[in-house]
Amino acid sequence: MKKHIYSTTFLLLMLGASWLIYACRTPESRTQTNTAKLDSLDYKIGQMLMVGFRGTSIKGKSHIKRDIRKHHLGGVILYSRDLLMGAKPRNIVSKSQLKTLITDLKKLSDVPLLVAVDEEGGKVSRLNAKFGFATTQTPQEIGEINDLVATEKWATHIAQKVKAMGFNVNFAPVTDLNVNPKAPIIGKLGRSFSGDVNTLVQHALKFTEVHQKHGIVCAIKHFPGHGSAIMDSHLGFTDVTTTWKPIELKPFKQMIEQGFDGMVMTAHVFNKKLDAKYPATLSKKIMNDYLRKKWGWQGIIISDDMQMNAIAKNFGIEEALEKSINAGVDIVLFSNNGRIFYNKNIVPEAINIIKKLIKQGKISRKRIDESYQRIKKMKQGLK
Template sequence: MKFIKIFLIFLLLNSTIVLANPRISLEEKIGQMLIVGFRGLSVNNRSPIIRDIKRYNLGGVILFDYDIVLKSHRRNIKSTRQVKSLVNKLQSVAKTPLFVAIDQEGGKIRRLKKKHGFPNTLSAQVLGTKNNLNLTYKNAKIIASNLKKLGINFNFAPVVDLNINNSPVIGGLKRSFSSYPEVVTNHASTFIKAHSAYGIINAIKHFPGHGSSTTDSHYGITDVTNTWQSVELEPYKN
């Protein structure tokens, strides 16, 4: 919690410095608020993402292994060497260091897969069921250390949704640590602690709670009006 507070203060101060800088245009200030996806296993000076990083001073990029629109596995990830080279090239043209983000939760939800040369890690459900914080830390350490080697500095994980309604996109994919908020809080905090040791930022998700949903928000609007419970906010409070 102390690290999170310090990091938030740093972000606020850094944002204030950027916004107050008269040399940075309004367009560039808006660009700093954006983390965008792009296509390409490699990039060069003619690539749209390189053009946009230079022109709009983008805040960051997010990497995917699968292109949903094109139904292709050739999006941004092929191998450890390729990803590291890609990240280095992106950072080399950025006026302000980029957030390089990815979804690497463990279990089924991981962009860096074994076929790409990355180790498998356990799902949140398995870790929550075992309820061994040392195991959770070791698991998260594997994730964080590999992200660090690649230059990826932002992990959109862990999931802090409660497995209340066996949501098809949360419980159904074993992405929740537990239906009990204290278990979720303990394991999520441990996951974050392991990432902090490697300088990796985390984003906890999905506020205000996706665990009680009955549909998948990737395929349409998910309304939790009749299923959401206030207890789903507990991991965020803690």
């Protein structure tokens, strides 16, 4: 009996000593532990991923909680509609519900979580009248008015509602030149400000400046130009070789030259004139040689949704991850909102694939570090 008492006493003393040691640790030593975690390979890869998910709250079992807490997910994208499930709510039911969801998501992360939305104005609007938000004009209508005062007012309305809900990233404005008004995914939907470079750039810059004042990061899209496409990259392989013109690069180049410092989103378009083998998202020639080297872009490059059929139907996930990251993509986007499947394990699967590619020497640790440092720098600037 005495032996049992002594053993118990010894165990309690040891536990007490352990807690005392932890409590006496200096803030510096705790910071060192946190820094070690933040510098781990798994952490850096997790920060390079952004995903979509189902759910209007994080109550109960949700893979997104696991992805943020365990896999250090860098960002999420929210949608108003689930393309696979039809009428079933995706992430938005009401203003109050959405605000609570975003607040709860941010609390799960130990560093700022990117919470993104496609809020371009007009037809591409997740924060729409169905949920109590005011409707907005299309970018094309704004470009036709061609009054920067009106543009600022319009952009302010969009930025304010995006900010009020808690978003810190807006995947807008479309910077594709409206060279083909009948293009199914750009011109037909009124998503581009103009077919004139200077007009487009003026209004796109005003949009981004207003968002920046509200603490929101913008992504100009879809580099190197989707405005001439006669196919929709959501649905399949999109070849713009015969329709694309070099002038489509100018809006992106001018935006960068005039101080835009948010994100550049890639296009899943194939263009033999720029790369005879790969679509832009997977092309080192386009992303690295043009955007990084030729234009000196040092900011974030984010892919368009890697589950779009232009990529998913033509490249395996391993090849797509290898090529896109080596091309210069910093954040890989998986919307989990296609018309074919939903993958609740896309985050751990992508992390494991990237780690395997690093082990095989197909992606360098240096390349991961480059992206992580860009992401870290951007997040430090979030309000």
